[in-house]
Amino acid sequence: MSRSIPPHRPLAVPGVHGYTGSKTVHAGEPIGIHISSDRPYQLSVCRLGADADSRRDDTVVADLGASPARVQSIHPGSYVHVERGLPAQLPLSGLTLECWVMPWRSTGERQALITQYDAPAHCGFGLFIEADGALALYLGDGGPQSDVGLHVGQGLATRRWQHVAATWDGRSAALWIDGACAGHWPRSGPVCPGAAPLRLGAAGQAHGVDALADVDLALPVIYERALSAAEIAARAAQRALRLPVDPAVRACWPLREGRGDGLADTSGHQRAGRIVNHGTWMVRGPAFDEAVDDAQDAFDPHGQRQGLRLASDDLYDCRWTATHTLTLPADARPGLHVARLRFDWEGQEAVYDITFLVKRPAGARPAPLLVLCAMSSWLAYAATPFARNQVEDPVWPRRSTGLPNSHPQAPAFCSYTYHQAGQPSYFTGLRMPWPNASPAALYDPVGSGFSQWTRLERRLHAWLEREGYEFDLLADLDVHADPDLLASYRTVAVNGHSEYWSTPVVDGFDALLRRGGQALVLSGNTMYLRVSFDDDMRVMEQRKNDERGADPAEAGMRPPAGPFGEEFHSQDWARGGQLRAVGRSAASIIGLETAGWGFADAEDFGVYHVAEPDHPLFNRPYPLGLERGQTFGHAPGGGLPRAIGHEWDLSAATLRRMTRHTPPGATLPEPPSGLSVVAQGIRRVPGALDTYLDWFSRATDSLEGLSAEMIYWERPQGGRVFHAGAVGAAWVVGRDPVFDGLLRNVLHHFGCDPR
Known part of the structure; x- marks a missing residue:
């Protein structure tokens, strides 16, 4: 089961989309099919046949009949949820919210940085980036939202680290950017946190988490007092390398974990956090210096890669309920299969295929030949998971930039495209649709008939079967999970x-x-390129990075990449690329x-x-x-x-x-x-x-x-x-x-x- 998340802004993607609970399954074992559809459909499970260029030779192994429409929402956007917030009704004597931030966008929706704020009823405090890029502070009594509680300061720059802080001493409030005052106004109390969760990178609305941020964060801290101008300037000069030593600290997250979804709180107040929707560790922190970067030291406790990247379109597990479960017969023929959906699209019949691999029964005698399916590569190219349905077989554009999206806010990144706000993309989820793996999908050059992934690889499978060779099929994902599988061949x-x-x-x-x-x-x-997987085999990581000193003229010849210094994987702290x-x-x-x-x-x-x-x-x-x-x-x-x-x-x-x-x-x-x-x-x-x-x-x-x-x-x-x-x-x-x-x-x- 997917780990549940707190209430989160839902996004309903129009059309028909789906995935299987696992990419490979042994004959004789069950497989779950997870579908979201805004229209009725017919579902069958087919073994792909000998003709790679059509569906005419595919064999139906199970007819699951008609199913009604059932839309399952997605919940994109990463942030940090802190279960133990500041006491809801206890008035604060003072407040400082401090962090380092690198915004990836300056326009669009409001972005939350540090909040205990659920609009419209439980609004305590919040440090925000407004829709026009301005830094803002909200101070309330923990009750209904009030316009007088919001104070807006100066704008933030994008794509560079800045130290930001907001202070309140009981009489006045101020905003600070890089140690300089960016806004000052009178504000008397009371200020109460309110009955809302404490969050980093998000705030709350009636429907759940909202105001999701596209930012890199480092060393967020909450103090129950107002730091002075001199103290804020000193904190800015430290480049997030020193933890605060102050009895007024109520929460402090150094963000030095480098992996996993847990965040430690060093304040002693037990405000540990949990990352929702993954986020990205091992990014360049405020103190990163290319001149002294040690490329051999992946885990860097001194702050070179101290920070956490959040993206409003992060999504690596749809968390959809299985709409169908099929147990494949123990004597099912191994091979590439699809869950095939047929439905009406703009007055014509459309087909949506969900590809998966059926392996020999567990424990069966191995064949003389093993053929590996390159599913790690299929995943790397899995752009536009929620692509708009179409009647014609898809022609996948150059370098997997994807098909037209079904919803402008639906995630559309892969190893060859960036996040919507421009963050480099290092991860791919396995519990997501991957329409590029459809056996109908083609690739550039246009008009050549060339393909990769499923359509390309099944040509060898069909030829081996036709020629009478006995062979087994495994995905490279299977071998990653158990490298000893190769010992049988x-x-x-x-x-x-x-x-x-x-x-x-x-x-x-x-x-x-x-x-x-x-x-x-x-x-x-x-x-060519290294990938890694999390312990549950739910997320694949790869890191392409611009080389230090590389010829700028060659930049267009390389796939989209992150900046130098982000080449280390967060899943194993080893170098990628x-x-x-x-x-x-x-x-x-x-x-x-x-x-x-x-x-x-x-x-x-x-x-x-x-x-x-x-x-x-x-x-x-x-x-x-x-x-x-x-x-x-x-x-x-x-x-x-x-x-x-x-x-x-x-x-x-x-x-x-x-x-x-x-x-x-x-x-x-x-x-x-x-x-x-x-x-x-x-x-x-x-x-x-x-x-x-x-x-x-x-x-x-x-x-x-x-x-x-x-x-x-x-x-x-x-x-x-x-x-x-x-x-x-x-x-x-x-x-x-x-x-x-x-x-x-x-x-x-x-x-x-x-x-």
Whole structure:
């Protein structure tokens, strides 16, 4: 069950949306389906069939019939709830509200910073940022809201840290910004906190929490006295590095936890807080200094990363009730499935698919081959979870910026888009809709028919079934939860766009190879960025950050990122970003490293050119009759689909040739022994959005269109790897007889033959 939250501003998203309670399930086990719909619908559960481009071969495994409309609201917005507020009816003798704040927006709705305030009936005190960006203080008697209780001062700047304070000494009140008075007026008592919860980053309305803030907060403090001007100036000068030592402190939250949803109160008054809707730890605090940042020290008790980021659109768990529960038969065929909803949309029938994976029954004998689904990557691209429904199959825009939103205030961020107020996005929730994982979803370039995620990966599944291979399916999420699962297999296939890997999955995969295992990699941009998960496997974290000293001209070539200094994950305090930067280079494990991407148009995709026609993989047991320079990895006649495009990987030896400058203190890797490049992927069409990367992930020039390498590697440290080096490799499976023949040879070489 999802942990409940206090009453919170509800948001009803129009249309039909849903998710399953888990992304994978064993045959014979139940799975919950969580749906919000403002119209009736028909629901069935289908196993995806052999045709990746249509629904005609999908098999209905359960018909759950008609269901009435049932809208389940979402409750976006993170804040801190403090159960033990100041005594409701006890008049205060004085008051200071103090914190460091970095607002991410200066307009829009009012934002609350520190409040004990429930409008309209229980209004005690509150430090706010008004809709025009001005700092404001409310002082009341704990009863009904009164206009005379609100006092507005000067405006705050956005996207920089400022020390703010509000004081009241029984006769007058004042506001302070960076140690200077920003407003002063007479105000006599009484001031009572009132029967409202104490909150950071929110206030209350009749419907629950509101006035949600888009801010970074550091060291909020409540004193039951008015600090003097000199004391406030001194506090501002300390940059949140010193806790207050004052008997008048009634609550103080240092915000140094760095992880979890609990906040300690150091005042001694037991006002511990709880973060609702996650928030973001490990952000640059007021004292952050790039010049002294220690990139090796993730947990920093001295204040470099002291603070908490709140966002009014934070949401990682819809907390919807399961509208349907289905127990899959114990003999259900494993494979990708969907909960399929059919409903009327603007006078036509629309389809909404919720993708999940059915695995073999728990404890079943493992198959000779394991195929991994790259669900971490599916999650990273899960933009616009509450996308507006449409009749036509979706075409997902470039870089997962998403489809049109069903509601302007519904969350629409992912690993490639920012929060609505501009905060970098580091988290993705697993208990959320992910329409990008629909088997109907396409990707850019427009008109190419290219896809990633479900639609791309199922091509290999369908081909293996058609050819008679016995194989198991697991998600990388399953392996993260239990890396020992890989110990039951000797051959593992990595499929599709397998970009995001957690450290346990990387280490488990490397251990498999060290034991003499084998990897069949039909992916590009493989094993590139690190992710982590919370203990309940409900939230995935990734951290892309701008590099210190990076060329500004290259900024547009990198995905949206946070500022330098926020590269450490809050879930494990370890560095995020590229796996290569944390000692898990893909080239050292699977032989190739990410080397670029291109999104120009349908003609952007290239093909393989044979480099070693005599290599056993081209000849045994099925001779392919290839000659040096002959092309493959394309539809008959050279048309689409073609394998080399979107994103691709190259060997360390080739990346050394493409590296024009080695940064101070860095070294280039030595090419590994035993690695053979059996084919080269060439793209001849220069695209406006092409980027070629060197070993240090800096922009460079291509080597006459060389974009991907297909390798066979017998690793000195153990294990064998076949790596196709391109996202589009899985796209041509079943469409190119030469590639299919090569795949049969590779599987035979790895001891996997059809039944």
